[in-house]
Amino acid sequence: MPQRDAPTARQRRLGWELRKLRERAGMSATEAGELLGIGQSRVSNTEVGRIGISAERVRVFALNYGCDDERLVEALAAMETGRTRHWWEEYRGRLPAGLLDLAELEHYATAIRTAQLTHLPGLLQTVDYARLTFRQCIPQLPPPEIEYRISHRIKRQDVIYRARPIPYTAIIHEAALRMQFGGPEVTREQLRHIIDMSERDGVAVLVIPFSAGIFPGSGQTIVFAEGPLPELDTVQLDAEHGFVFVHTEVALAKYRTVLDRMEAMALKPEPSRDFIRSIMKTL
Structure with a gap:
């Protein structure tokens, strides 16, 4: 996905929550990238909302971070709206x-x-x-x-x-x-x-x-x-x-x-x- 110039508060919040999961797992962004098969910069950009992430990808991140709270994982997956355009845009x-x-x-x-x-x-x-x-x-x-x-x-x-x-x-x-x-x-x-x-x-x-x-x-x-x-x-x-x-x-x-x-x-x-x-x- 292309980088966003100005991620919304919701997109930044999703990235922040993913970062919390990573840090609770005791992983660096570099270690997380190696585990996920992506570069450290992509992990970092995802965590500040500059790169979008699919609902399925959210689940993969959570799995690799050892998060077994299914309700939280599904709530986070639902936060990614993709290219949905709402009236305020x-x-x-x-x-x-x-x-x-x-x-x-x-x-x-x-x-x-x-x-x-x-x-x-x-x-x-x-x-x-x-x-x-x-x-x-x-x-x-x-x-x-x-x-x-x-x-x-x-x-x-x-x-x-x-x-x-x-x-x-x-x-x-x-x-x-x-x-x-x-x-x-x-x-x-x-x-x-x-x-x-x-x-x-x-x-x-x-x-x-x-x-x-x-x-x-x-x-x-x-x-x-x-x-x-x-x-x-x-x-x-x-x-x-x-x-x-x-x-x-x-x-x-x-x-x-x-x-x-x-x-x-x-x-x-x-x-x-x-x-x-x-x-x-x-x-």
Whole structure:
């Protein structure tokens, strides 16, 4: 297979997991290449996602590395999408790669949990709300890119609209609900949309009111995408310099705990809807 110029986050993750298997087996890339009948450079390029690998080849790598966890091996084999082209590829070269990686992450997730403190979740945003948030980017975005970003964000929402939607839990702090982006009318319509979405199958909106006090993870936005196995989960964090994807075992355990504690502090779905309605009445 030809080398990729810019492997996606999913392709890099598959390579990283293969490297973990090799290192657990105590092999160098050179030793692995000799065992597999390929050069060391090919092993290394596979491990950083620059060279694709078939599902069958993934199984051969795992076998040679002594991995007998069939569920993990099959989950890794399923991560190689080959030349499959998804909708987000039409934005490549027009939007930052991190946005495409986020769409890919959500598309393949088996469940998603997100915690939002000052902005409302992208998968629950209206077009008007999304446009206002993109207008605040620094440096300022040109109008065509804003429209591309809006289109991309709305298409991402397919994961909760499709025939078999992904279970989606949004933990939203009261501060985000009270931010009047665009004034009362835009805010009221956005809150009404969140209530409507919260009544869809598989969608849970949980509100943390100001009265809940301090809680873990109160300084960042978190998207936790579950994989087919817990060890293949991924966390995406927002940062001013771009998107950060985290998947080490220690970090995953930490963010599971953070989200569990935040969810335990939040109102349940029906009280959350009532809480949002009460905010709407004040607008």
